[in-house]
Amino acid sequence: xxxxxxxxxxxxxxxxxxxxxxxxxxxxxxxxxxxxxxxxxxxxxxxxxxxxxxxxxxxxxxxxxxxxxxxxxxxxxxxxxxxxxxxxxxxxxxxxxxxxxxxxxxxxxxxxxxxxxxxxxxxxxxxxxxxxxxxxxxxxxxxxxxxxxxxxxxxxxxxxxxxxxxxxxxxxxxxxxxxxxxxxxxxxxxxxxxxxxxxxxxxxxxxxxxxxxxxxxxxxxxxxxxxxxxxxxxxxxxxxxxxxxxxxxxxxxxxxxxxxxxxxxxxxxxxxxxxxxxxxxxxxxxxxxxxxxxxxxxxxxxxxxxxxxxx
Numbered sequence: 425x426x427x428x429x430x431x432x433x434x435x436x437x438x439x440x441x442x443x444x445x446x447x448x449x450x451x452x453x454x455x456x457x458x459x460x461x462x463x464x465x466x467x468x469x470x471x472x473x474x475x476x477x478x479x480x481x482x483x484x485x486x487x488x489x490x491x492x493x494x495x496x497x498x499x500x501x502x503x504x505x506x507x508x509x510x511x512x513x514x515x516x517x518x519x520x521x522x523x524x525x526x527x528x529x530x531x532x533x534x535x536x537x538x539x540x541x542x543x544x545x546x547x548x549x550x551x552x553x554x555x556x557x558x559x560x561x562x563x564x565x566x567x568x569x570x571x572x573x574x575x576x577x578x579x580x581x582x583x584x585x586x587x588x589x590x591x592x593x594x595x596x597x598x599x600x601x602x603x604x605x606x607x608x609x610x611x612x613x614x615x616x617x618x619x620x621x622x623x624x625x626x627x628x629x630x631x632x633x634x635x636x637x638x639x640x641x642x643x644x645x646x647x648x649x650x651x652x653x654x655x656x657x658x659x660x661x662x663x664x665x666x667x668x669x670x671x672x673x674x675x676x677x678x679x680x681x682x683x684x685x686x687x688x689x690x691x692x693x694x695x696x697x698x699x700x701x702x703x704x705x706x707x708x709x710x711x712x713x714x715x716x717x718x719x720x721x722x723x724x725x726x727x728x729x730x731x732x733x734x735x
Contacts, residue, residue: 425461427454427528430542436549438542445522450551452524452542454535457481457516462527470525474518478527483514485612487619493520494624496555496615499608500562501569503533510569510604515558519551519626534561552631559616559638563645566609570645570652573602577652577659584662591663599656606649613642684725688718 429441433449445451455462457479466475474495477483483497496517501510515535516527526535538557541547548554580592592598616639620632627635691714703710 425459427456428539428542429453430547432542432547432549434549436541436547437545438547449549450520450522450524450554452526452547452554454526454528454539457527457529466525469523470518478516478518478525480516481529483516485608485615487615487622489622489624492625493518493523494555494619494622494626496619498559498562498615499612500532500534501565501605502530503565504531510601512605512608515562517555517558519555521551521626524551524554534558534565537561552626552628555619556631556634556638559635563638563641566605567641567645570605570648573598573605574648574652577655580659581655584659591660595656595660599653599660602649602652602656606646606653609642609646609649613639613646616642680729683729684722687721687725691718691721 426441430438430452431441431446431449432438432452433446441451441453453465455465463475463479466478470478471491471493474490474493477495477497485499486495486497488495494517496519498515498517499512500515502513504513513528513530513532515532518525528535535558538547538554538561548557576594576598580595580598583592616635619627620635620639
């Protein structure tokens with residue numbers, strides 16, 4: 425059984441779908457991919473190649489003309505409770521002048537909004553208007569998600585001005601999110617551009633102009649994601665450079681300490697051997713002289729290191 429099915433008139437009013445379709449307008453049938461009746465229904469009403477595309481378990485955004493129809497795949501952010509937003513949901517579509525078939529694997533809120541419009545008699549008036557409305561709703565939600573991510577990246581960039589600020593804990597996850605979003609939105613941008621350029625009679629001049637704006641929005645969104653990936657890389661590089669600087673400074677200090685105390689360690693070790701013949705063993709002031717000599721040696725070592733501009 426379909427999730428919903430409507431016969432939609434040119435004025436946007438809708439009624440439950442009939443087997444023969446509406447006298448005017450188009451029919452919209454919306455299915456879940458797990459519906460056991462879907463393969464047989466598609467075999468009876470949809471050409472084999474579009475039917476196979478609708479049944480595909482894995483998809484990427486696309487726009488391909490087949491005969492008098494269009495095979496479309498779009499992606500939207502996941503607003504369901506079963507996963508993160510960047511685990512994008514897919515909608516598969518077959519669009520002709522008289523029929524739209526949509527197939528989902530998970531709930532798509534943009535399609536639910538169109539279904540509510542059909543119930544209230546304000547559905548898209550034509551198949552290409554349906555495609556535009558769906559793409560617009562999907563891209564609006566995508567853009568909101570990308571803007572939220574951009575604000576979080578802004579906060580990360582502000583943290584680089586504080587040298588004592590630690591590396592943001594969620595930096596790696598935000599990087600993965602931006603990469604996953606870009607993975608699907610880049611082909612979606614290409615699909616929208618291809619839809620604008622198609623010679624299908626479905627795409628009117630007015631619809632082409634509106635779809636072109638969506639294509640531009642998709643371009644801007646992908647460019648923003650690419651910029652964010654670079655910005656987060658810069659934040660990570662900055663913190664890595666700060667950590668390297670601290671490690672280098674600590675290593676430098678330890679090297680200086682080692683250079684100063686190396687001769688002292690040698691002398692104290694030499695005088696600490698328990699063998700006969702050590703000078704000063706029978707002299708009461710020998711220990712004081714040794715201590716004074718060590719102080720003089722320390723001062724001399726520091727002076728030499730400064731003279732060599734090592735410190």
